[in-house]
Amino acid sequence: MLIAGQPTFMTATTSSPSSQHVLSLEVRGLNCIRGEKLLFSNLHFSLHAGQGLHVRGENGAGKTSLLRLLTGLTKPESGEVLFSGISIAQASESYRRNVLFMGHRDALKEDLTALENLEMYAALDGIEFNTATTLASLKRFNLKGREDLPVSCLSAGQKKRLLMARMTTRKAVVWILDEPFNGLDLVAVKLLQDLLAEQLQQGGIIILTGHQVLQLPQLQVLDL
Numbered sequence: 001m002l003i004a005g006q007p008t009f010m011t012a013t014t015s016s017p018s019s020q021h022v023l024s025l026e027v028r029g030l031n032c033i034r035g036e037k038l039l040f041s042n043l044h045f046s047l048h049a050g051q052g053l054h055v056r057g058e059n060g061a062g063k064t065s066l067l068r069l070l071t072g073l074t075k076p077e078s079g080e081v082l083f084s085g086i087s088i089a090q091a092s093e094s095y096r097r098n099v100l101f102m103g104h105r106d107a108l109k110e111d112l113t114a115l116e117n118l119e120m121y122a123a124l125d126g127i128e129f130n131t132a133t134t135l136a137s138l139k140r141f142n143l144k145g146r147e148d149l150p151v152s153c154l155s156a157g158q159k160k161r162l163l164m165a166r167m168t169t170r171k172a173v174v175w176i177l178d179e180p181f182n183g184l185d186l187v188a189v190k191l192l193q194d195l196l197a198e199q200l201q202q203g204g205i206i207i208l209t210g211h212q213v214l215q216l217p218q219l220q221v222l223d224l
């Protein structure tokens with residue numbers, strides 16, 4: 001696969017620049033069985049800085065199951081996932097620091113405000129919380145005026161926008177997104193497309209699922 005220029009991101013496996021690895025996410029011979037059913041077998045692909053994968057397939061094909069394997073939340077029956085050449089089973093902590101996973105459930109604290117949620121995530125992610133930057137990010141995703149409302153008062157689409165704001169503040173190298181376009185209006189779809197394009201341009205890696213046609217030429221397609 002093509003490597004798109006110099007990556008902005010470096011993998012956080014070490015603090016020493018001399019030992020930084022070339023960014024990649026690679027799947028080798030991955031099998032997935034759920035219940036009695038073989039969902040996919042002997043899956044191979046590799047992604048480098050600035051590349052992405054759009055995983056498609058009918059309901060129940062195994063898209064979410066694949067994403068969970070890529071995050072390390074579940075272990076494969078056989079095969080492995082490597083981050084910058086190292087199995088994620090061996091480098092789970094450093095891998096976790098480099099990955100942002102957005103699943104079906106929004107994982108927001110309903111009783112905290114939008115701003116407080118981002119502050120909470122910054123603490124969990126071990127990054128410095130900057131109020132001005134965070135407010136600018138909320139504004140970018142049309143949440144100005146909603147910053148201090150409890151998340152329980154936000155609509156489903158507004159919660160998704162809040163998660164997009166998190167994507168900009170978290171600065172993870174690898175984004176793994178399960179149906180990120182679901183529930184978005186046309187404006188939010190454009191905001192998300194731009195955000196994904198930015199991530200790829202900065203040398204990040206994206207794996208996402210969804211049934212939409214996406215206008216991102218850097219995304220390859222995997223049909224399960």
Ligand SMILES: Nc1ncnc2c1ncn2[C@@H]1O[C@H](COP(=O)(O)OP(=O)(O)OP(=O)(O)O)[C@@H](O)[C@H]1O
Nearest residue numbers: 034035037039057058059060061062063064065066
């Ligand atoms: N923990 C589990 N135990 C047993 N079967 C499971 C488990 N998790 C998922 N499955 C089954 O695995 C199959 C794939 O599920 P998965 O959620 O990966 O599909 P999907 O492609 O993401 O579907 P959708 O488009 O509906 O979100 C389904 O048939 C599902 O019932």
